[in-house]
Amino acid sequence: MVLVVDDIRLVRAAQAGDTAAFEDLVRRHELPVYRLALRMLNDASDAEDAAQETFLAAWRALASFRAESTLSTWLYRIATNRCLAVLGANELRTGPLSGREMDPRAGPEAAALEGDALDRLKAAIARLTPEQRVPLVLREFEGLAYEEIGEVLDLTPGAVKGRLHRARLELLKDAA
Amino acid sequence: MTLAHDGEPLPCGVYVGLLVDQVAEGLPPVDPEHQATCEFCQAALADLEPLWGQVRELAREDVVVPTRLLATVMQAVRAEQIPGRAAGLSLREVLPQLVSHALLVGERGTLRISDSVIAQILVREALATPGVSALDSGVRSMLRATPGVEVTVDGSRVAVRLRLVVDLGLPIPEVLRAVRLRAAKAVRVMTGLETSAIDITVTDLTDSYH
Numbered sequence: 276m277v278l279v280v281d282d283i284r285l286v287r288a289a290q291a292g293d294t295a296a297f298e299d300l301v302r303r304h305e306l307p308v309y310r311l312a313l314r315m316l317n318d319a320s321d322a323e324d325a326a327q328e329t330f331l332a333a334w335r336a337l338a339s340f341r342a343e344s345t346l347s348t349w350l351y352r353i354a355t356n357r358c359l360a361v362l363g364a365n366e367l368r369t370g371p372l373s374g375r376e377m378d379p380r381a382g383p384e385a386a387a388l389e390g391d392a393l394d395r396l397k398a399a400i401a402r403l404t405p406e407q408r409v410p411l412v413l414r415e416f417e418g419l420a421y422e423e424i425g426e427v428l429d430l431t432p433g434a435v436k437g438r439l440h441r442a443r444l445e446l447l448k449d450a451a
Numbered sequence: 452m453t454l455a456h457d458g459e460p461l462p463c464g465v466y467v468g469l470l471v472d473q474v475a476e477g478l479p480p481v482d483p484e485h486q487a488t489c490e491f492c493q494a495a496l497a498d499l500e501p502l503w504g505q506v507r508e509l510a511r512e513d514v515v516v517p518t519r520l521l522a523t524v525m526q527a528v529r530a531e532q533i534p535g536r537a538a539g540l541s542l543r544e545v546l547p548q549l550v551s552h553a554l555l556v557g558e559r560g561t562l563r564i565s566d567s568v569i570a571q572i573l574v575r576e577a578l579a580t581p582g583v584s585a586l587d588s589g590v591r592s593m594l595r596a597t598p599g600v601e602v603t604v605d606g607s608r609v610a611v612r613l614r615l616v617v618d619l620g621l622p623i624p625e626v627l628r629a630v631r632l633r634a635a636k637a638v639r640v641m642t643g644l645e646t647s648a649i650d651i652t653v654t655d656l657t658d659s660y661h
Contacts, residue, residue, distance in 0.1 A: 298525050305521060310514045320608075320645055323517050330524040334531065393512065396505050415475070416510050443471050450502050 282346040290337050297337075301330050304347060307417060308354045314412045315358040317401040325361055329354040344426055351417070352427045355409055362405050399449040407442035410435055461491040474499045475506075519607040564642050566602040569609055572641055573600050576633045577613060582626035587614030587654040608647040609638060616655040627651050 282303070288296035308329050312322035332353050333340075340349055400408060409428060413419045421432035421439075428435065460466050465485070470492065473480060480486040486493075577583050577599075586599025601612040611634065617626055635646040 294525065294528055297528060298521070301521055301524050305516045306514065309516045309520065313514060319517075320647075323520060323607075326516075326520055327524050327527070331527050331531075334524075334528045392505055393509055396509055415506055440468060440472060443475050444468060446506075447471060447499065447502050450505070 283342055286337065286340060286342075286346060289334075290340075297334060300346065304350050305330075307347065308350055311351060311354050311412060311417060312358055314397075314400065314416050315355075315408060316361055317397050321361055325354065325357045329357050332357070348423055348426050351413065351419070351423075355413075355427055359405050359409075396450060399446055402449060403442055403445055407438055407445060410439045411442040411446065414439055461495060463489045463491045465489070465492055467495055470495050470499060474503045517607070523607050564644070566604050566609075569602045569604070569611075569638060569642065569644070570600040572637050573602070573611060573613065573634050576637045577615060577630055580626065580630045580633055582618050582621040583615050583630060584618050584657045585616040587616060587652075608645050610648045611638075611646060611650065613649065613651045614654050615651060616657055617653050619656045619658045623653060627653070 285296045285300050289300060309322055309326040312325040313319065316322050316325060329350065333350060403411065410424050413424045413427060421435045424435045425432050469481060574586060577586060599614045603610040617623055630651060631649045634649055638644055638646050
């Protein structure tokens with residue numbers, strides 16, 4: 276028999292100071308949080324930082340988590356805000372080695388044709404305004420419903436649909 | 452490319468935006484009879500399908516979470532419980548106080564790599580780069596275990612300072628660029644760690660050709 280402990284039970288334990296329970300939560304949610312950051316930032320090392328900061332911020336704010344939304348939506352919300360902050364700060368960033376050079380996938384295998392098409396798509400996504408990029412990533416790569424995206428962004432489902440629509444058109448125009 | 456602006460309909464009167472959402476959401480056509488026979492709709496769909504196919508392909512792409520992410524987060528979380536280190540600090544501020552080695556967590560246990568090991572890798576790579584004749588052996592550097600190299604481990608990333616002596620007559624920027632590329636690659640391949648910065652100071656030149 277497999278005993279499934281739900282997120283809420285783990286959250287309650289973590290709120291009481293149980294770091295092992297929090298560790299289980301991180302393990303459960305690290306893939307979607309990291310993937311969101313990767314698609315938003317298109318840089319493996321920035322994404323790793325943003326995911327780490329998301330979970331640390333979640334730990335610090337855990338006492339304020341109410342079960343009104345799911346933990347997953349709540350984490351997406353924190354992660355989205357982290358990514359938007361990184362995108363804002365990136366314009367000021369300089370360094371001897373840019374994140375792109377450090378991307379382990381930027382090796383010879385990335386030169387294959389297949390990789391090129393997807394790399395161009397990633398770059399096109401990175402050119403969308405953050406306002407359009409967030410709903411696109413949450414919908415197409417995280418598979419969230421309009422209502423859930425609305426919770427992450429404090430928008431009505433209708434407004435989400437509108438932004439998503441514009442994001443798709445923009446992306447297709449750019450990729451075409 | 453026949454993809455028109457959302458505000459412009461195709462010659463048949465159908466808005467492209469409608470077709471975009473149909474393709475992206477996998478919805479049935481709003482007007483199946485028209486679409487089945489309309490050459491403009493068919494042409495637009497033939498353009499849209501492969502483009503959107505790439506988005507779906509990207510959605511299927513395997514994303515692998517760096518294994519050290521969990522360990523780094525939990526290290527910081529546990530550090531928060533140390534009195535006086537409660538709130539308002541970023542990961543970057545919290546971690547260096549606790550770590551003097553890099554930490555990698557695998558399925559069968561943790562791997563710690565001390566910064567002196569990373570320093571040795573860097574020395575080897577720097578000296579193997581054409582144009583680098585020595586690492587700085589000045590008095591200050593001599594006080595360190597590995598002269599000319601300073602390694603700062605920030606959780607899972609490594610920042611490096613190198614002090615080099617370079618051969619006279621070679622373009623210094625190119626030499627340094629080669630050092631950086633070699634060093635970052637060697638650290639990555641040998642330890643699995645990423646280099647966040649490699650700062651290099653050229654402290655002297657040698658005339659090794661004569």
